[in-house]
Amino acid sequence: MKSQFKAEPGHWVLIGALALALYASYLLVAPYVGAVVLAFVLSLLCFPVHQKIASRIPDKPNLVAALTCSLLVVVILVPAILVFIAIVQQGIVFTKQSYQWIEQGGAEQLMQQPVVEQTLAKFNTVLPLGQINGENIVERLAEFASGFGKEMLDISTQVLANITGLLFGFVLMLFVLFFLLRDHRKIIENLHWIIPLSRSQEEELLSEASTVARSAVLGSFLTAIAQGAAGGIAMAIVGMPGLFWGTMMAFASFIPAIGCALIWVPASIYLLLTGDWPWALFLTLWGVIVVGSIDNILRPILMQGSSSMSTLLIFLSLLGGLQLFGLIGLIYGPIIFALTHVLIRLYTIEFRDFLEKQDKS
Structure with a gap:
């Protein structure tokens, strides 16, 4: 038996005032x-340990x-500080070595390789972008190397300057x-009491939100960590700064x-052009088989988990969330899509008779 609720004028005033108060609270x-x-999200991940x-x-x-807590x-803060310090150190050392390599003529020798010259010649005949030559590329590389080192120093300085905010x-x-x-059970009970839906509908909404929030963290961040670790190992094997480039791979994921x-x-x-073709082959195979397998x-x-959202919806939610909200959108996007997905399903159940009648008319 469905309960009947008849709204009176005073109820609408109360609902309007509540909506304004909630909006003002959100602004705060x-x-x-x-x-x-x-x-x-962390409470969902930590709750089993908490129990x-x-x-x-x-x-x-x-x-x-x-x-x-x-x-x-x-588990999080101490390793993050140590890793950040090591990344900045490796990044600065790498940029200095790269700049020295360019200044000592390494980039010019690379541009004089027959394969590079032939490739540039083909680009110049196909692309309507003007003449691309080795000298321009070397100049750009030198600017990038010096600018990248400055950017690394600026980023570390900004992080230290914003340490209070962080x-x-x-x-x-x-x-x-x-x-x-601490108040997990009480919060859940209050949500059940406040939300004007049946208990089964409320549980479905809350369950879907928690499932997708958990899977968003596991799917995005754990995959990024795994790919960064795998890529960093390969980079270290071929003689490049593993921690620095592994971190760059984690962000690139x-x-x-x-x-x-x-x-x-x-x-x-780069390894192929400098003559280290065995390492180039190794890094390519590692990237395709190991790093690519982690992503695919x-x-x-991890993203789908027990959620009923398809892989396509998950991909679109990640893409849109990243564009709209930034990095935190990797959590916002899937949660918004999941709640919308559940609400549509609840709508089709609640108005099934009406929808079937409309479909037949």
């Missing part, structure tokens, strides 16, 4: 919504939540995470269609 927390969403700690220390929710700090965001995320873990090939393909071409196999498995 909008600058920090990224930290709140990240805390929500295990709670089973060992019963009836002490504050202590259990504090221990879970402390464990997260040790620490504030991290502390805010931990603060929100603490309460999400978020680029749709191209991904890590943006890094390992030019590196393979691991990402769809």
Whole structure:
């Protein structure tokens, strides 16, 4: 038996005031919504660990939540600081070596290779972009090498200058995470009470949101870490800074269609042109078989998980989220698509009779 709700004028006033209050509240927390969403996703990932700690220390929710957050700090923050320092060091050393290689004539010798000259000649006959010659490329490489080193120094300086803001965001995320873990059951009960849907519909919405949020993190970030680690190992084997280029591959993995090939393909071409064709072949095979397999196999498995969204919808949600919200959009996009997908399914169930009647008319 469906309950009948008859809205009175006073109800609409209350609903309007509530909508305005919610919008004003959103404006207040909008600058920090990224930290709140990240805390929500981390709470889903950390909750199994939190439950295990709670089973060992019963009836002490504050202590259990504090221990879970402390464990997260040790697992994430400390390694992140050490890795960032090592990346900056390797990046600066690599740019200095690259600039010295260009200044000592290494780039000119590379441009004088018969294969390179023939390739440039074909480009000049096909592309209406003017004459491309080795001297112009060497000049561009020199500008890029010097500019890249300056960019690395600028980025590290900006990170150090914004350390207060980064620490504030991290502390805010931990603060929100603490309460999400401690009051998990109470928050879920309040959501069930507030949302004006049936319990089964509410559970389906919340379950889909949590599933997709979890799979978005696992699918995007764990795949990026795996590809970066695999690519970094290969780069280190061929004699390049493994940690630096592995990190670049991890970031490149978020680029749709191209991904890590943006890094390992030019590196393979460089090794081939400098005469190290065995290492060039090794890096190419590694990039295609190992790094490519991680992207083609691991990402769809982790992203789809138990969610009912198709791989196409997941891809579009990642692409749109990245374009609209930036890096955090890799979480926002799948959640928005998942909730929309569930709401459409609930709509078709709720209005099935009407839709079938309309379809037959």
